[in-house]
Structures are given as C-alpha cells and as structure tokens.
Amino acid sequence: MLRAHGAWRASSNIDALVAKPRGAEDAFLEAWWPDGVLRGGDRSGLPVQLLRLGASDIPGIEREVGRDAFVAHSAKLNEACFATLRGLSADRGTLETSCSIIMDMRGLGARHVRGVPAFGAMMKVCEPNYPERLKHVFIVRAPWIFASLYALVKPLLNETTASKVAILGDDFATTLLKYIPKETLPVDLGGVAEAPAHIAPGGMVPKGALAAIADAAPLR
Numbered sequence: 688m689l690r691a692h693g694a695w696r697a698s699s700n701i702d703a704l705v706a707k708p709r710g711a712e713d714a715f716l717e718a719w720w721p722d723g724v725l726r727g728g729d730r731s732g733l734p735v736q737l738l739r740l741g742a743s744d745i746p747g748i749e750r751e752v753g754r755d756a757f758v759a760h761s762a763k764l765n766e767a768c769f770a771t772l773r774g775l776s777a778d779r780g781t782l783e784t785s786c787s788i789i790m791d792m793r794g795l796g797a798r799h800v801r802g803v804p805a806f807g808a809m810m811k812v813c814e815p816n817y818p819e820r821l822k823h824v825f826i827v828r829a830p831w832i833f834a835s836l837y838a839l840v841k842p843l844l845n846e847t848t849a850s851k852v853a854i855l856g857d858d859f860a861t862t863l864l865k866y867i868p869k870e871t872l873p874v875d876l877g878g879v880a881e882a883p884a885h886i887a888p889g890g891m892v893p894k895g896a897l898a899a900i901a902d903a904a905p906l907r
Contacts, residue, residue, distance in 0.1 A: 692815070695812075704762065704763060705766050711901035712897065716757070718900065720748060721740075721888060722886065729867045733775065733785070733787070734786040735788070736786060737789050737873075737883065741791060741830075742889030744890065745801075745802025748805075749805045757805055761812065765820060768820065769820075772784060785822035787823040788823070789876065792828050792829040792830065800839075803839050807840065814843065814844065818847075824853065825859070825863060827859040829854060859877070860878075863876060863878075
C-alpha cells in the first residue's frame, strides 16, 4: 500500500497540486461543493468534517470542472486534514491520524444517482491513499433512497471503513453530542454553533458557473 501510495503521489503530482496557487476551479469548488471542517473539534480536540451530500450537485460540478478536478479537490481536502493532524501530533507528542465526518443526507434524491460515478471515482482515490483518515462516519437525515445509493457505494469501501459508518435515526443529535461538543455542532445538527459560513450551502449548479467565477475579479 505504501509503495502504491508513493507511486500515486508521484503520478498525480500531489505535492505540486497542494502548492499550486488558488485558481478559478478552486474558487468554484469551494463555492459549490458543500464540504469543510467545522470550527472547533470533537471531544478529543480532533477535526470534524461536515459534508452536506444531500445538498450537493455532483453532476453539475462535474459538468463545470470535470471529474479529475473534482477528485483532485477531494485529495487536497484530505491533504489539508492530514496537515492539521500532523500539527496536532507535534503539539501533543502523539500520533493523530484520523478525524470524524458528518454526512448530512437531507435533500438526497433520485437526481443524485447521476453523481455516483464521480463520487465513486473520488472514493477509489481516497480509500487506498488515505486509509486511516476516518475515525467515525455519522450519516444523518438519510431519506428512503439512501439505502439504494449506499448499496452502489458500499462495494467501494473496505471492511474497516464500512465498520466505521453509523447510520443515525431521528435522534441523531444524541449520538453526535456523545462525540462532539455542542459548541462545535451547528444548531441544525443539535449544537449551538452558528451555521458555518465557510462551508458552501450546495444547491443546483447553474450552467456557466465556472466561467462566471473566472470572469470575476482576479483571485488572490
């Protein structure tokens, strides 16, 4: 796995990707892919990622920037997470390798079926190259169609990753608060924190959204 990971980092130019100046595609993905790290941490002080997958429009994102850019963005998010974990490890004198993710499925519907191939491509990169990335995966507000979509994605997960997935019911906040302080959780997830403005709200991506960003004021 380590040799394969090294070969993947070299062939994908991951270090150069991380160091690359922020461009229009980065700004677009930050504006439309509803994924980010919450302010604060879990009860161990480790990062908590929030992905509002039900609010996403993966086909629209793929239409604007292509699948490769979408997958590369996910790799960059993982690299940023591990940079944070390395910093925490150095401060604590421990080895921290994983953090939790909350996947909010509110809004998930039949339209998301078209996003499975791109999401699967992302998983095929993340699974073998960031195997210890996940501490807990909390699935919340999953509608009836989630079972069908998860059946398509689950074969892409190894057994260890699949065992970390917890599909929570209507009382999901009770479980989340066992692992994550209320000060970290947004109000709509059972906490007291304000809605994280730095995490995109998602929504249907309009055609030409990338061009509109590229034509806007120069990025810094």
